[in-house]
Amino acid sequence: MKTMFGIELRRSIMLWLLPFTLAAGALVAWGWSETWLVWPEASATTSFAATRFSVAVLAGVAAWSAQRDRRGGLRDQLVAIARPAWQVEAVHLLGTMAYAWIGLLITALSIQLLVMAKIGPGFLWPSYLLLGLTTLTFSVAVGHLAGRLSSSRLIPPLIGATMLVAGFIAPPNAPFDLSVVTGPAKLELNPSVLAARSAFAAACVVLAITIPRTSAPSRPTKQVAVPLLAGVITLGWLTVSGPLQVPRAPVARPLCAEPAAGVPRVCVWPENRAYLNDATRAARLIASAAGGAVPLPDTYYDEGLSEDKPTFTALSTINPMIADMAIATMPSFRGCRDKSEADAEERATIGGEIWVWMTARASGLKSVTNDSSFLLPAEVGRDVDAALAKPHDKQLAWVKRQVARTWEGCGA
Amino acid sequence: MPGLEVVGLVQSYGSRTIISGLTMRADAGVTALLGPNGAGKSTLLRTLATVTPPGGGELRLLGRKVDSEKDAREVRKRIGYLPQEFGYHPNFSVYEFIRYCAWLREVPDRTAHASTMTALERVGLADRRKSRMRELSGGMLRRAGIAQAIAGDVGLVLLDEPTVGLDPEQRLEFRELVRTLADTATVVLSTHLVEDVAAVCTRLHVITAGRIVFSGTPAELAANATPGTPGDTPLESGYIWALRSAAVSA
Numbered sequence: 001m002k003t004m005f006g007i008e009l010r011r012s013i014m015l016w017l018l019p020f021t022l023a024a025g026a027l028v029a030w031g032w033s034e035t036w037l038v039w040p041e042a043s044a045t046t047s048f049a050a051t052r053f054s055v056a057v058l059a060g061v062a063a064w065s066a067q068r069d070r071r072g073g074l075r076d077q078l079v080a081i082a083r084p085a086w087q088v089e090a091v092h093l094l095g096t097m098a099y100a101w102i103g104l105l106i107t108a109l110s111i112q113l114l115v116m117a118k119i120g121p122g123f124l125w126p127s128y129l130l131l132g133l134t135t136l137t138f139s140v141a142v143g144h145l146a147g148r149l150s151s152s153r154l155i156p157p158l159i160g161a162t163m164l165v166a167g168f169i170a171p172p173n174a175p176f177d178l179s180v181v182t183g184p185a186k187l188e189l190n191p192s193v194l195a196a197r198s199a200f201a202a203a204c205v206v207l208a209i210t211i212p213r214t215s216a217p218s219r220p221t222k223q224v225a226v227p228l229l230a231g232v233i234t235l236g237w238l239t240v241s242g243p244l245q246v247p248r249a250p251v252a253r254p255l256c257a258e259p260a261a262g263v264p265r266v267c268v269w270p271e272n273r274a275y276l277n278d279a280t281r282a283a284r285l286i287a288s289a290a291g292g293a294v295p296l297p298d299t300y301y302d303e304g305l306s307e308d309k310p311t312f313t314a315l316s317t318i319n320p321m322i323a324d325m326a327i328a329t330m331p332s333f334r335g336c337r338d339k340s341e342a343d344a345e346e347r348a349t350i351g352g353e354i355w356v357w358m359t360a361r362a363s364g365l366k367s368v369t370n371d372s373s374f375l376l377p378a379e380v381g382r383d384v385d386a387a388l389a390k391p392h393d394k395q396l397a398w399v400k401r402q403v404a405r406t407w408e409g410c411g412a
Numbered sequence: 413m414p415g416l417e418v419v420g421l422v423q424s425y426g427s428r429t430i431i432s433g434l435t436m437r438a439d440a441g442v443t444a445l446l447g448p449n450g451a452g453k454s455t456l457l458r459t460l461a462t463v464t465p466p467g468g469g470e471l472r473l474l475g476r477k478v479d480s481e482k483d484a485r486e487v488r489k490r491i492g493y494l495p496q497e498f499g500y501h502p503n504f505s506v507y508e509f510i511r512y513c514a515w516l517r518e519v520p521d522r523t524a525h526a527s528t529m530t531a532l533e534r535v536g537l538a539d540r541r542k543s544r545m546r547e548l549s550g551g552m553l554r555r556a557g558i559a560q561a562i563a564g565d566v567g568l569v570l571l572d573e574p575t576v577g578l579d580p581e582q583r584l585e586f587r588e589l590v591r592t593l594a595d596t597a598t599v600v601l602s603t604h605l606v607e608d609v610a611a612v613c614t615r616l617h618v619i620t621a622g623r624i625v626f627s628g629t630p631a632e633l634a635a636n637a638t639p640g641t642p643g644d645t646p647l648e649s650g651y652i653w654a655l656r657s658a659a660v661s662a
Contacts, residue, residue, distance in 0.1 A: 003521070073499030
């Protein structure tokens with residue numbers, strides 16, 4: 001068996017295609033390189049990079065390889081064999097599958113080493129690696145199955161293209177989505193989905209190696225029915241297994257920066273340690289921009305750590321965190337209740353002006369109307385630009401007036 | 413113990429009967445199935461190789477009655493089969509492909525390498541073992557086909573038109589190989605070439621329209637020819653006589 005596996009490995013076309021799939025994965029991973037600073041994001045990137053394009057190549061190659069017996073005219077020779085057909089197919093399938101797993105392993109090891117070099121000891125999250133593994137296993141098995149069932153030359157490119165398109169059009173966070181684009185610390189992969197995906201991938205492998213070829217002289221009902229039933233059951237389980245990523249339970253002891261006078265404290269998920277310095281700097285910039293005119297919260301929490309406290313999303317770039325913290329400072333995000341819709345609308349408009357002003361000040365912007373990162377009503381943009389054009393003390397006087405109107409009834 | 417025994421074999425494709433009530437046996441040595449194209453030789457060999465289960469009658473191979481997939485799988489370990497259309501994986505090396513075929517036949521791992529090398533040496537392909545299958549000429553491919561059929565502990569060798577594509581020198585080598593195979597196995601070969609039969613076969617069955625119309629030795633067949641029967645050799649005349657007699661009686 002070992003010798004045959006070695007022969008299958010040597011003669012698989014994936015031996016030549018693996019470097020290309022690895023290169024494609026490396027390009028994908030490089031595109032996401034800003035997120036590598038933390039383990040959950042690095043884990044999601046690993047899964048994404050190892051599967052995004054390689055599923056198409058692997059499924060197509062598996063289909064093409066599975067057709068080789070018919071291409072080679074081995075029909076009679078393969079019927080008149082002593083060895084059970086599933087063993088022959090299993091070794092053949094494993095010859096392609098091994099390259100899928102090797103690709104994932106190489107990608108995972110590369111990203112593991114890169115992240116370790118950046119942020120120190122730690123490990124990629126196994127759940128994301130399992131996600132990649134199930135996706136790759138499923139792709140190869142489906143390709144192999146398609147190749148066994150049809151000898152058409154269109155099948156390999158068709159199955160490859162189908163896998164590629166499926167990766168793009170699958171609804172995000174659906175249980176059957178091929179991969180995830182990001183892996184924020186506030187989310188984790190749903191164990192129920194992982195279990196269902198693993199079972200479905202295993203069922204696909206069983207199907208791929210046990211279902212007789214369409215040209216086989218006899219097709220025992222049991223041999224077809226049992227794996228087919230297993231495939232249908234596990235697919236049903238997968239469909240109802242819930243969203244792919246689910247919120248994590250908040251940790252009892254988040255990682256918090258040292259408190260500083262006049263600056264809100266910043267707390268992040270322990271996994272987001274690498275973002276803490278920038279997040280603290282963002283909080284300092286916000287405090288400086290507020291200049292004592294805008295009431296600030298005691299603490300900003302990384303998203304998912306607290307449900308009813310001001311939150312921000314810890315990232316590797318500072319500007320989005322500044323914007324998040326500025327928004328989280330607004331009274332409507334701090335539990336203020338409005339008496340009427342008109343009150344709420346007015347508070348939102350004025351509050352909007354304050355957060356845009358604060359964001360602009362903290363980010364060093366002189367104008368916001370020409371900045372595409374703000375999606376502002378023209379009136380708000382005009383007001384904020386007018387405020388930003390004033391001397392500093394007049395800006396503070398303006399914002400104090402706005403705060404007085406916005407914080408009315410909020411204990412400010 | 414005969415290498416194979418067939419009693420009242422029936423084989424059909426759809427509503428078309430190819431073989432009807434055929435009875436034959438083959439003992440140690442080389443037995444030929446001689447007949448014109450379309451006589452049912454390949455169908456018979458496919459049945460003997462357990463590719464197609466019999467539509468009726470009894471099949472006994474290497475002393476074992478074959479009437480289930482389990483029986484068939486057991487006897488396949490010791491049956492070597494070269495189909496008329498020999499299939500192969502073009503990107504495998506010659507060694508790898510023969511080893512693969514031995515693996516399919518469940519030749520034990522501990523002997524698989526030696527069996528593969530022995531088979532390659534016997535067909536004269538040992539020095540081409542590293543070549544890819546796609547690089548072989550037609551004659552070499554036929555020899556590779558024979559090698560895959562004889563790798564391992566084979567008790568029954570079934571060769572369907574084995575000399576097609578071989579040049580005269582290769583045919584001579586092939587005949588020598590078949591003679592040596594017969595020392596350890598029952599060899600059944602189908603052919604429509606009388607000279608192959610004359611050169612290597614100890615017994616023969618003339619088959620036409622799915623029926624055996626003559627069984628005996630090549631000498632007996634040659635002796636049966638009536639004066640005036642066309643043919644360049646006595647055996648060829650005997651063969652033509654057998655076919656014509658069958659046509660008359662039908």
